[in-house]
Amino acid sequence: NRRIVLAARPRGLPTTQDFRLEQAPVPEPADGQVLLRTLYLSLDPYMRNLMEEGGTSYAPAVPLGEPMVGGTVSRVVASRHPGFHPGELVLGNTGWQDHALSDGSDLTPLAETAQPSLALGGLGMPGFTAYVGLLDIGQPRPGDTVVVAAATGAVGAVVGQIARLKGARVVGIAGGAEKCRYAVDELGFDACLDHRAPALGERLAAACPDGIDVYFENVGGAVFDAVLPLLNIGARVPVCGVIAHYNDQQPPPGPDRRPQLMTTVLQKRIRLQGFVILDHYGERFEAFRRDMQAWLDAGQLKLREDRVDGLENAAEAFIGLLEGRNFGKLVVRVADA
Numbered sequence: 355n356r357r358i359v360l361a362a363r364p365r366g367l368p369t370t371q372d373f374r375l376e377q378a379p380v381p382e383p384a385d386g387q388v389l390l391r392t393l394y395l396s397l398d399p400y401m402r403n404l405m406e407e408g409g410t411s412y413a414p415a416v417p418l419g420e421p422m423v424g425g426t427v428s429r430v431v432a433s434r435h436p437g438f439h440p441g442e443l444v445l446g447n448t449g450w451q452d453h454a455l456s457d458g459s460d461l462t463p464l465a466e467t468a469q470p471s472l473a474l475g476g477l478g479m480p481g482f483t484a485y486v487g488l489l490d491i492g493q494p495r496p497g498d499t500v501v502v503a504a505a506t507g508a509v510g511a512v513v514g515q516i517a518r519l520k521g522a523r524v525v526g527i528a529g530g531a532e533k534c535r536y537a538v539d540e541l542g543f544d545a546c547l548d549h550r551a552p553a554l555g556e557r558l559a560a561a562c563p564d565g566i567d568v569y570f571e572n573v574g575g576a577v578f579d580a581v582l583p584l585l586n587i588g589a590r591v592p593v594c595g596v597i598a599h600y601n602d603q604q605p606p607p608g609p610d611r612r613p614q615l616m617t618t619v620l621q622k623r624i625r626l627q628g629f630v631i632l633d634h635y636g637e638r639f640e641a642f643r644r645d646m647q648a649w650l651d652a653g654q655l656k657l658r659e660d661r662v663d664g665l666e667n668a669a670e671a672f673i674g675l676l677e678g679r680n681f682g683k684l685v686v687r688v689a690d691a
């Protein structure tokens with residue numbers, strides 16, 4: 355039974371030395387437990403925050419020497435729980451390991467489908483994040499200009515496509531020409547800009563001649579700097595993530611821009627609202643699942659998965675996620691279905 359544990363707290367961008375692959379015996383389920391075999395492991399940006407001492411407001415830090423946490427699609431191998439049977443497919447949170455035990459409280463049964471890993475992406479947490487953040491907080495109206503960065507990623511690609519379905523004009527921001535081409539040609543965005551090329555602010559202004567009504571914040575950093583002056587009066591800014599800052603060791607150098615930020619928020623009457631998707635499952639997940647399935651069935655929305663083979667490659671793939679090397683929702687195939 356292989357597992358990948360947190361070996362050290364990273365300084366800046368994690369390195370493969372911050373993780374350690376260990377062997378342990380396959381555990382035996384006790385009364386009331388199930389033994390699970392991981393098929394797919396989700397890799398997500400929040401994991402970087404849980405590598406830090408102290409963790410976050412929504413989850414504790416991964417202890418040193420313990421397996422990295424993560425969402426998983428698994429098969430029940432053995433069960434001493436009345437609600438689960440061997441062979442069943444479940445969504446869980448068993449982390450970066452081949453096998454795990456669960457008391458069932460955090461497991462959701464999954465139907466057998468051609469692509470069960472979608473439960474970790476478009477039909478799961480990242481898709482739900484896009485749905486709640488955009489529709490409930492961003493509230494796009496037909497004709498609005500919606501801007502989203504990490505535009506071909508797990509969350510961003512869904513944000514842009516839902517915004518388009520709601521009649522908005524969608525401008526993506528992504529890393530590199532290939533991702534930008536995909537956002538326009540395949541996802542139907544109206545425009546997409548490469549944030550690695552020069553003069554992002556000028557190019558964004560040209561791509562948003564009527565300003566920005568909704569900015570779905572995935573990134574922070576230089577992208578937010580380019581967006582801020584273009585926000586319209588009454589703009590909504592769902593603050594979903596600031597991945598450009600997850601590796602920061604200290605505040606960036608340069609002038610203090612808080613006055614400019616707060617003055618803009620005030621004068622433009624901007625609604626800036628953070629959210630953590632864990633809070634919303636109770637009241638919104640069913641609506642999301644119904645709408646998302648309908649959009650997929652009607653061919654109105656595309657999901658792209660970036661699949662890496664082998665648990666042993668999880669650390670390298672996760673580091674790549676923080677650097678923009680993933681192209682679509684990043685999952686690790688740990689074992690064959």
Ligand code: NDP
Nearest residue numbers: 399504507508509528529572594595596597598630631678
């Ligand atoms: P993605 O699949 O979008 O992968 C991350 C992407 O971020 C990279 O591919 C890269 O895309 C982009 N990126 C990384 N560093 C930078 C940078 N310095 N500047 C600009 N872009 C950068 O990940 P997710 O869709 O899973 O997550 C997107 C965001 O949503 C994250 O901030 C995440 O923390 C947040 N999130 C928040 C949740 C919540 O409950 N609030 C729940 C789920 C996700 P590119 O190459 O295009 O630049």
